[in-house]
Amino acid sequence: MSWPWFGPIANDAASEMGWTLNQITWLGNIQAALYLPAALVIPHLYVWLGLRKLSYVGAILLIIASWVRYSGTVGTLTSNASFGLVFLGQAFASFAQPIYQVLGPKYSENWFDLKGRTTATMIVAMANPVGGAIGQLLSPLVGDTKTSILVLGIIGTAIAPFTFLIDTHPPTPPTFSASKKSPPFTHLLLDIVGKAPDSRMSSNRARTDFIIISLVFGTLVGATNTFSILTNQIMEPVGYDSGTSGLMGATLLLTGLVAAVITAPLFDRVLTHRLAFTSKLLVPILGAAWLSLIWAVTPNNTAALFVIMTIIGVSALTMLPIGLELGCDLTQNAEGSSSILWAMGNLMGFIFVLVENHLRAGPDAHPPNNMKQSLIFQGSFVMAIVLLIFFLEGKQTRKDLDEQHARSSGLNPEARRDVQSDDRMRGGEGTTDTVP
Template identity: 60%
Template structure:
């Protein structure tokens, strides 16, 4: 394999100029060079700075979607709008997310990773200050609400950039011993941002002050974009040195395989990818829906806002711990066991969601916290597993990630509307309970996750990377 001059995309953003002064040893090369030969794959310490930038920006991009839920009543009184209009401030962001997610692979192929992240950062700042412009008291209610909605549209542009490109950044900068861990770190950053948004928005003053704080935070993180670079001069793996197929090719490969003349996936791999995308979307939707409606699910059966919040925090925190522990194991120990892991954990996860139908009842705090722990450990662990397995099957990290996150947000809209519509009436016992919504959620999740038993989960990309690395080592040592 050739060196820097043969990499087609290194010229983007003049990346080679930024790395010429970094020696092979300082760069963290996977193997020391020989007299005349050295491995064509290297690692650079700079990858951790870029990872930090991706994480920080992803966290802040996740703040705005749930920001207005906890202050909904204040928004109603301060802006003279309805609760339904407040809900649409989050819904419109999810709607904009969908087409934007599918456009990111094209933007990546056209402009590169760094420029895509720049677009996300610009959209983040625009969303922040357009929203704040809507807090001017001299504006009419309709004018203020229009600006708030317009700002949320830009937030819908920013959020998918860092979620979708997380697996691609991992592929570009990390080798087989760190790729899944890097994907996990970026993937969980957005849920962390959503949790912080729910906690922070009611703590920083009235609704106008809250929107100002969001604008300041969104602007303050923009310099972290300088830490992110598209790719290193010398790739860490074979996959990183090979451009992905255009997103249209991947879409045709999945939807119209008989008409795709550039197919990379076999029929078995295509079926596995479709199943993974569906399960990923269902799990993201179920988890987000429960997070949004936790208080509305728990309050009718006697749990306070504080206890409901602690349950949501328990799900997230236990999941974070589990993901931090398991991701390095997938990189270094269970390197070819992603599918097996899914077949073990997903049925347990489905059973836990189903059990909420009977567990959400008065005086069952301990049982509910136990279920939240199971949900957190299994669901958050499966987040990087799904993203990496889809990338391995498709050999297209940014394209597969776009499809998975698109499915998650599309089904999230469906789940929120369905569960809310299934709410019991004020004359039910207890009034306004969400039991029918829990039945829908649990039954749908369990039926979907059992499809994992049908997948083979061949990690084609990882196998090819290992083969190319072995060939390179044979050349160096031979």
Template identity: 55%
Template sequence: MPKFRFAKREEAVTSIGMSPIKGSGGSIEERSTESPREYRLYKRRWIGLLALVILNIVSGMVLVWFGPIANNVVADFGFTLDQVNWFGNVVNVVYLPSALVVPYLYGRLGLRGTGYIGAFLFIVSGWVRYAGTARSLSKSDSLALIMIGQLLAGLTVPIFQVIIPSYSERWFDLKGRTTATMIMGLSNPVGNALGQLIPPLIGTTRQSLLVMAIIFTVAAPVVFLVGDHPPTPPTFAASHKHPSMMSLVHAMLGRMPRDQYTYMTFRQRLDFAIMVLVFGVLVGIINSFTILTAQQLGPYGYSDDTAGFMGAALLLVGLVAAAVTAPLYDRVLTHHLALSCKLLTPIMAACWIALIWEIKPNNDVVLYVLMALIGGTSLSLLPVVLELAVELTRNADGSSAILWLSTNLFGLIFVLVEGALRAGPDANPPLNMRRAFIFQASVISASVLLIHLVEGKQTRRAQDEIKRDQAERATHQHVGIEVVEVPSERDDKRSSREMVPPSHMEKVHIQLPLRLLRSRGSVPAQVRISLEAHHDLGAVVTHRSRSRARRTRHHCPSA
């Protein structure tokens, strides 16, 4: 049970005025004369989060939309499979330079201004792509218009994806940051899953592109719901100005002065480099798999619908796993992000190795199980890696841009390599991609070994916790309460209470357990304490915040 310690104070406590204690007790009333700095959360952060979720879901459809219907697109338009693959590849190609430009746009235009550009590109890309379905066009004209539409849509993906860790840092505190990153970070895979499910369910490929244009047009206006930053930051990290991309480059090159907030030690630079490589490989393999799903499974007798469902199973199970684990990382495993990566990645690698032998005819159940395991292990780590990268760099925009750039770079490379590894028409079965499965498993296994070299020290969280505690102590001292850590274990000895009843006109200093004040809500603006000098000495503390008042009574029995 929490204990209070009452002790004499020699110096005057200017923030507390005491009336004489006469028999039954006295009262202390204090009103703060100035507003101490505090960290604050705003409910509207959830509105912006929901808007970014919708925008990332829609942008996530772009990459994989043609994957499950690749064979149908070839039949309807006369394109080759390699040309259809480039509808996904062009998104990865345009992502590479765009990801580096996006942090600069955020710095110049802010989140909302940059979002307007993305929303405009949403609408234009959807209808340019649909214009390519006109039957009066030649095959080359249709290919050009659809490719241009994909290129414009690809520009929107980094606009809404790179900002995710930065938005979490600006609007959420330590207990919600990883969860917010999870919700927004996994919205892009949700778009991938929907991009796997929707196209096979629509009548024709031309109708599917019309539906895509409508979805893009309807989703674009939600960008008006996203705010740049809150009036009062929720954490110490959120109070800093957005670091530029060049500051991250200087930090990685070891040219950042030690006294700068974004300074990185050699170990942190090494950890971040390893994470960029591993994250790029793991997510790039998944991206390439979702693009090539129909081509990888089709030779073994699986329909486009089944291929789409398996790709969706990978993504949807991963979403559920991430939704379960993200709150644990915020509240339980707060200091074990790197350890989680080291434990889960070997399971994921084993599943990719198993696919070499398990992709065969009439093996649906085993494939669904493997897809679920791959999704559950890989996607639950996605927000963990994004947050851990910010912990190492203290640069949310820059680290996110480089991580996502690496995924698109590796995804592009893997699609090209695996397409080249496709067997010929005389193979058994014809056009199978068994060599591509071996390539996937080999690359993932090698990258998983590297993750065990990461130390993963969470510097940003440590700084935020220190500054949060300092702010609480400063605020409570401002209202006349000194905050100290007091053991809560039950102790009946008199020495543990150290209660010295106040005399007639003495100043009294009151020490309360830090976790008690922390659990009672926001910092009090007014505190009223009544002391009763009888057989029981008690304290009544009333907390009054801006939004509501709370009253709690704590008793300290006399010795």
């Protein structure tokens, strides 16, 4: 909730707190900047602490962030001191957020079999954009800027104790991959460049595919995060108030949530080997939608903008768990691949926000302070990168190994039957091998 919280109220916060729009942009951008080192350290912390203890660390950071941020609203502070404390609170939240995002695919690998793994990844991944959508809706509705920051702090503190319900893994691994320890993060980095002594990536083709997924995933996540942070600054100069801007951002995320809830179980049970095909279908549509904002962000064009937000939301958030699962399947290192993909998303978001903030028109432009050039940059960049998806092969090596193990093992008859059924759907024999 914290990373886009100040986007819809940017202009109100500037007038009430004495901050500049550039400072307010950094309240969202700091999360992308600090996400990068945090995400790359999390795989090491997972090995050291495990999922449960690492979740406790995230909860503690979230509570600290809540009240350091609120301390910046004390009326006796200067505007610079006030901004400094709110900025520091955002920094603590920046270290908490990636813990849960990066570990989502590893959690689903630890706990869920082939019938539910993609759905579980989707649910954990969707928690972040759902929080963003709620944040965009709430922040302009709960009162002035100080009250808004207080509400965010109360929510963060109230939700933190739920981490006591988290456990690391079940007594019996649900799949073959869940029974294996991921290699160190440094091993994955060496594997990507073909230098690992005991490679888990099946071929140079798999390495190329992972690089393509990283670039496309990073660009699309970065574009979505950037739009969430800059929504109000993009929309207000052409005549849309903060409430409408917040609804547009929330529409993007909530329609995407509905689409992801519907499609993720299909990828678990029906379209299990169609992740790459789906990517080639949806990603170009998504690129075209981002490009269309260049012409759509105009006065009195509300209906068209909500349609575009729906197309972006449905396509982008359907692709979110697909990208994460493909990364896991290619690398056979759930937390490592997730770390790289989310780091790329936040790196691209960080770059986009800096560039688009710089491209904002001046007060003498028509309309004043418009972000037309920013939309041209973002739409063109996204469209160029998403075309790489047509070069993706996307062989799902981890899933193939899990299915082979399910065929040859009598330990999980239900999963074994599911694999046989999937084989028949793909024209295979679905035979059962004896236990080796």
